[in-house]
Amino acid sequence: MTTIRSRLATSPVARAAALPLRTGMIARHDARVVGRSVDWLVRGRETTNLTYDLDPLNREQLCWFVSAVSGAEVGQAREWVTELEDDQELFDHVVASLSTHPRRGIGAREPHWARRLGWYALVRALEPEHVVETGTHFGLGSCAIAAALLRNGHGRLTTIDIDPQAGYVIGGPWADVIDQRTGSSVELLAGLDDVDIFLHDSLHTYDYETAELGAVEPRLSPGAVVLSDNAHDSAALSHWAERTGRQYLFFKEQPARHWWPGDGLGVAWNGKEPA
Structure with missing residues (x-):
């Protein structure tokens, strides 16, 4: 044969x-x-910003990604990721908020953090005083960031969205460290200062992301870390990192038991050594 x-x-x-x-x-x-x-059509309800869990191996790769960017031990990164996964108080809050919202018929029933585990772990590792997020949507990522800030014991989140109804799951103690802004992200970024972590998660086009990066760049603190959600769709952050002499890494999601191929998370930071 x-x-x-x-x-x-x-x-x-x-x-x-x-x-x-x-x-x-x-x-x-x-x-x-x-x-x-x-299975997703029968069991799910979402129409946009799909949520899911990560494949176990992909989750482990995310921990190494956090370690490489922050300089934290990978074991510590794993503990931070588990910390968010085990946060029952936040889980229950998000479930309750989703279940009572008018859009609940086309939205998630419960939180599935996926790459947002990386957002959380990076905030825990870097201990920023000021995090800025563009693209609040319903506020799942905002709550994850706020939970990390609360556990750090300091820091605030400014989250920006053009939709005045965005952020409907933000509430409870997590809302105490969140400042919600409504309007053009490019215009509002120009009025901020001392941004330690910036997360682009709004309009995912090369031109708009580049405009946001240009607006926030003079507002960044020394050693700031810049994240781009859905970086698999745009090279804006990697091009900006190269122009400004920063390091760049990319993490690609591998969802568990889901038809969606996953999104990507890009990060740019200063220097040749971990931040």
């Missing part, structure tokens, strides 16, 4: 002979995607 396969592999008909094998590979892959898609 091995001899026959070897001869076929080097024969003029090799490509045609391999077609059934290649077809089977595609069929198995597509069957998994279709199965997960059908």
Whole structure:
């Protein structure tokens, strides 16, 4: 059998002979995607900003990503990630907020943190005084950042969205460290100062992200860390990092049991050594 396969592999008909094998590979892959898609259609309700958990290996890779950027030991990064996952008070708050909102019919039922675990762990590691987020949406990421600030014992979050109804899950003790702003992020960024961590998560186009980076750059504190959510869709942050002499890393999500291929998280920071 091995001899026959070897001869076929080097024969003029090799490509045609391999077609059934290649077809089977595609069929198995597509069957998994279709199965997960059908399950999501039946069980899920979301129409945008999809939420999910990370594959266990991908979660571990996120911990190493946090370690590389912050200089924290990877074991400590794992503890911070677990800390958010085990925060029952925050979990219950988000569930209650989602269940009573008028848009609950097309929204998530409970929090699934995915790459936001990285946001949380970086805030825990870097202990910023001022975090700025553009693109509040319903406020899941804002609550994760606020939870990290509360555990640090200091720091505030400024979150910006053009939608006045954004941030509807923000409440309780987490709201105490959050300042919500409504309007153009580019205009509002120009009025801020001493930004220790900046997170772009608003309009994911190259031009708009570049405009935000230009607006926030003179407002950054020395050693500030800049994050770009959905960095798989735009090279704006990596280009900005290169222009400004910063380091750049990218993390790609691998969702667990979900049809969506995952989003990406880019980070830029100063110096050749970890921040």
